Amino acid sequence: MLKQIEGSRAVAEAVALCRPEVISAYPISPQTHIVEALSEFVRTGELSPCEYINVESEFAAMSGCIGASAMGARTYTATASQGILFMAEAVFNASGLGLPIVMTVANRAIGAPINIWNDHSDSMALRDSGWLQLFAENNQEALDLHIQAFKLAEALSLPIMVCMDGFILTHAYERVDIPSQALVDAYLPPYVPRQVLDPDDPVSIGAMVGPEAFTEVRYLAHARQMQALELIPELALEFRQAFGRDSGGLISPYFSDESETVVVALGSVLGTIKDVVDELRTEGKSIGVLGIKTFRPFPLDAVREAIGHAKRVVVIERSFAIGQGGIVADSLRKALAGLHIPTHTVVAGLGGRPITTVSLDRLFRTALSGELGNLTFLDLDHAAVDRVLAHEREVRRSGPGANRMVQEIARANVRIV
């Protein structure tokens, strides 16, 4: 059924259609609307049988999911930012124990300074935690990915994060198609756990593993996650046959196979990028886009095949590895190893700074003319940064960095378009 609906509400409805049996969650913006809606569905009996646990922290939220999942219940939670860091220890634990928990990450920056707006720092911080990571481009895809995620997680017995841009998607009203319960039921069978805490057939889950076997355990976790590279396209195809639309998959090409310059990105910014690319293509520029839908496991072969012909690659990153540079670009370089394709990292949209078509247009034109540097910060106020750096060189003690930066930017009256 087509509905004009908030992204969070759409995701909550999709999750409810997947019939989770235990939901254990703790509020944090911009994820809250999702779990609020779900708790309402549980209270009204719309989602039944389901237990909704109001826990005292994200650490407890993920721990509750671990217990419920190990007991054989289909389990869901959602979080963002400080929340996912607070649960980090349990996040690694859930994957180590092979529990197919589905978690929405409503992507948000990580403090300090505290900032509630969107970027990808939070899920990227846990990219090596053994969870699969899927990134939604729009709300329809966010909804569809949740349905696929439960199936995928349970097939592999591994947990999955469905990442959607905080506010940009979670709080946006868009028209989405919400499938019927019958359709979802036909696609997603009930959860059959790989291993369960059964009093009639007791197992010990979570034993201490020493050096003699730990490497093998880790290797197997990797091998299991890598199976997703085959399973995800299969599930996406199955999804298309059942639901009549394309959603998910490993990558999404957009004129990338015929273009010399390829822009790579994940999440909602893909829409804006495609708009700009459309304009440039009407001018006859050879530019295309490659969306990464599955970031973990990283589809190295698919990416290499899709853009191995390119003359240059521009990676739009919504997170930043301090002291290193781009996180996505690193994976790209690995995918393109030996092909000698210049890969440019562009850090954009940190902490909710808008990524505008004007800025992207300027950026892509610079790239097309071969003048883009290795590491670019889109719309960075260089003057303000230089002043602060100069000041820091002179004065060892200065006020809180963010304060000072904001003052400096205000003084220079710089407008960010």
Added chain:
Amino acid sequence: MTVQQISFYQTGTFTVGNRLLDEAQRTVQATVARANSLTSGHRACQGCGEALGARYAMDAAMHATQRQMVVVNATGCLEVFSTPYPETSWQVPWIHSLFGNAPAVATGVAAALRVKGRQDVRVVAQGGDGGTTDIGFGCLSGMFERNDDVLYICYDNEAYMNTGVQRSSATPPAARTATTPAMGDAPGNQFGQGKFLPEIAMAHRIPYVATASVADLRDLEAKVEEAIHLRGARYIHVMVPCPLGWGAASHDTIRLARLASECGLFPIFEARNGEVADVRKIRHRVPVEDFLKPQKRFAHLFDPEPDTRRIALIQAHADRNIQRYALLP
């Protein structure tokens, strides 16, 4: 079940002869139906109070639930010594997740059971004093506050033993641990009122809180049996001396546990809905020195000279417990 009045025939250890009791009142360890929740061959130290306490508590729970139970374990000695992969000593469905999340994992297990309509399967969570009173305290309080249907058992050996005897918030005043060395003006752990979790549990007004000790295993069994049949959040705090951490002889575990209660430092009681309902009276009151002296962790209180001031402070703690819980007959 009406309690059978019998007279004690052993004065040395207070052990009650099983043979004098009705079969229903005998310890589960005395029957062929003994559950063996924790099988032998695990890696606990000789004389480990925690291994003993856990074995009795879990066997009693298995007996009471007719094996329809799930156990959640916090990280700590009990977890490490019982599950060195690929071996496990547990005959019950058992999960270990992390150091600080056993109560929350148990909440999740209980929720899953509820949604699946399994009223018959009961959830027991367990951990050491560190996992319970320190790092897992937030999760435990949350579990109490929601009144989740979990029985939580804390094995209190008064320090972090698994990581090499460091102080926990259950470590008694003046005790030497690896992080509270017996040096300086105030050797050993700081003096303070400590964190006595049973009273904090009571403040949550949960249905059942009890303390128990490996010195009275029949009492421990009875409390586990009592607690397992109740619904909601329940808490049992068990005194389990650790020969390694306390610096005591392996054969002194039970004796030290008994002395802890007989001097008043570890009161034994039951509380229902936040009110003390029953206490175990002290039978032969002893001064705290009797408890402190056999342990190396308190050696600095006696060597080179008895530190009468600190011993008196510890005695005051014991006296306060005796008063507050009316422990004298």
